[in-house]
Amino acid sequence: MLRFELLRTEGQARRGRLTLNHGVVETPIFMPVGTYGTVKGVLPRSLHDMGAQIILGNTFHLWMRPGLDVMQSFGGLHGFEQWNKPILTDSGGFQVWSLGAMRKITEQGVHFASPVNGDKLFMSPEVSMQIQTTLNSDIVMQLDECTPYWQGDKGSGHITTEAEARVSMELSQRWARRSQAEFARLENPNALFGIVQGGMFEHLRQESLEALVEMDFPGYAVGGVSVGEPKDEMNRIMAHTPHRLPAHKPRYLMGVGTPEDLINGVANGVDMFDCVMPTRNARNGTIFTRYGDLKLRNARHKADHQPLDPSCTCYACAGTAGISWEQGGPDHGWQGFSRAYLHHLDRCGEMLGPMLATIHNLHYYLNLMREVREALDAGAFAAFTARFHAERARGV
Template sequence: MLQFELLKTEGHARRGRLTLNHGVVETPIFMPVGTYGTVKGVMPQSLHDMGAQIILGNTFHLWMRPGQDVMKSFGGLHGFEQWHKPILTDSGGFQVWSLGAMRKITEQGVTFNSPVNGDKLFMSPEVSMQIQTGLNSDIVMQLDECTPYETSGHLTTETEARKSMEMSRRWAVRSKDEFARLENPNALFGIVQGGMFENLRQESLEALVEMDFPGYAVGGVSVGEPKEQMLQIMAHTPHRLPAHKPRYLMGVGTPEDLVQGVADGVDMFDCVMPTRNARNGTLFTRFGDLKLRNARHKTDHQPLDTTCTCYACAGKSGVSWDDGGRDGFSRAYLHHLDRCGEMLGPMLATVHNLHYYLNLMREVREALDAGGFEAFRGQFKSERARGV
């Protein structure tokens, strides 16, 4: 089941509400990535507390471990990981693509050796739909080929991008047919491909719209291309998708990318950046990015972000430093944890980064509700440029 209500617009920016089998999602929304059935380093209760409405699972990795039989015995991913809000699962296509020389792509599907035990495996649109049906994810993604920005040491040509896009289009038909055969009660999204070529993006988009998917994604961005080209595809594609259906930009990106994506008509985002960067000592704040490993933070008593109400910054009180709170952890303490390799360090940093992303989307929704998104966007850019 999927219902999408378009509540308000401002330019191409949209305020919506997405109803799925496991709950309601207010959009625009950022979706934390939970590759192996967990958002790395974060307790599920913390995800609830910070306002996560929907999270991701990874079809490829969950297929490898723990496998379909275990997942089916729990009735799907919700019961297995004890997350009872909506879940979106990717198709496994990106992970197979990232195996490089370890995989062989044909019209039938992808043959590859398992990175876990070396077994020879085969992924097809039909297999992906079967795995995702067993996961019982609220949103299922078609199997596609992620068109690379570079192929064999050269920039992907339009001919190569077309060949890839047309195969993804045929795989979309097969995914849709198998999804229907399995009588999956959830929602299947089609994925627009076409590389960095607007004409191919348009062809892909039109073909998928004709198939009448419940929702659509823009894939094949943030795969090594210059930022200018990614922004070009973001500006071209999302707002041309059907207005009455949700739009998902896959694997993007920085806080600036999210706000720009909303301006371009995107409803849903995911990215590993907030969790991965947290583990590597880079924190996102209202006033720019903070490099926790810099020596200047060794004696700094301030929280990561003086305006933030996450547990890392505000502690149990939930009151920001600027509002008189003093219960959070200092930059000096998190710097110390990082230097000592203590696991609490990346855990607190991850809580902060995810809270920042989710709070940013909440502020975007409030700005859209009030008809002030462009004003918010200007203030956001000004604050982020100020620097910590």
Template structure:
């Protein structure tokens, strides 16, 4: 089941040019999602370093699971015994699973892509395995994902390594895009054959070529998927190229269906993505960067490993209400609250390799991303998204 309703848009008014931003609500089998939304990534059936209870408390409405990795471990027999991924990982809210295409692509020399699918060696035990559009849909059906993604070929920006390879040509991007379209039809046929009652999204490909994106988009729209994603970004291309495709493609997708930009990105990418018409985002940045000592804040990014934080009594973000910044009170430092954990303490944890450090960093970063999306939704509800967009950029440029 999928029902999507656009509640508000961001039209021109009083000298303001407007944008493609929209406020919506997405109804799925396991719950309702307010959009625009950021979806935390839970590769192996868990968002690293965060308990499901904490995710719920910080406002996570939908999370991701990884088809490829869950197929490898623990395997479908285990997950089927629990009735699906929701019960297995104790998450009762919606789950989106990727198709496994990106992970297969990232195996490099360990895989061989053909029209039928992908032959590869398991990175776990070396077993010879095969993933096709049909197999991907079968796996995701067993997981009982609320949103299922078609298997696509993730078109890389580079062919080979930068020293010996080349930037993907138009001909190579077209060949990849056209195969993804054929795989989309096969994914859709298998989804229908299995009687899956969740929702299947098609994925727009075409590399960094707008006219190929347009062809992919039109063909997928004719297939009438319940929702659409823009794939093949954040695959090594320059930021300018990613922003160019982000500005071109999402708003051209059907207005009455949800739009998902895969694997993006920074806080700036999210806000600009909303302005380009995107409803759904995911990215490993808030969790991965947390494990590397980088905190996202309203006033820029903070690297806790820098020596200047060794004796700093302030919280990471004085305006933040997360547990790491404001403790149990939830009152931010700027409002007179007492800091939950000081920068000095978090610096100490990082230097000592204590696991509490990345746990607190992950809580903070995910809270920041989810709160950012709440602020965007509030601004769209109030008709002030243009002002919010300017204020956000100015605050992020201040530095911490």
């Protein structure tokens, strides 16, 4: 089941509401990535507390481990990871593409060696739909070929040509039809999204878009961006494609990106985003804040008493202020962790460091999308965008 309501627009920016089998999602929304059935370093309760409405699972990796027999015994991914809100699963296409020399793409599908144990495996549109049906994800993605920006190694290869991008796009288009047919055969009660491809060529994007719209998917994604192309190339495709998708259906920009990318995406008509950036960067000591990015490993933070972001209300920054402690503690709570403390944890390799950094980064992304929704509700998205860029440029 999928129902999408377009509640308000400002320019091409959209405020919507997406109803799925496991709940309602207010859009625009950022979706934390849970590759192996968990968002790294974050308790599910923390995800609820910070306002996560929908998370991702990874079809390829969950197929490898723990496998479909285990997943089926739990009734799907929701029961396995104890998450009662919506889940989106990718098709596995990006992971298969990233295997490089370990895989061979044919019309039928992709032959590859398992990165876990070396077994010879085969992924096709039909297999991807069967796996995702077992996972019981609320949003299922068609199997596509992720068109790379570079063919071969960056040093010795070449930028994907128009002819190469067309071959890839047309293969994804045929796989979309097969994905749709298998999804229907399986009587999957959830929603299947088509994925627009076409590389960095607007006319190919338009061809892909028109073919997918004719297939009448419940929702659409823009894929094949943030795959090594320069930022201006990505922005060109973002400016071209999302707003041309059907207005009455949800639009998803896959694998993007920085806070600035999210705001730019909303301005170009995108409803849904996902990216590993907030969690991966947290583990590497990069903190996203309202006032720019903070490099936690810099020596200047060694004795800094400030929180990561003084304006932030996440557990890492604000602690339990206002919550009474048990067993005779102070009734005013405490005010969160200092930059000095997180710098120390990072330098010592303590696991609490990336956990707190991840909580903050995800809270920042989710809160940013909440502020975007509030701005759209108030008809003030343009003013919000100007303030966002000014604050981010101020620096921490």
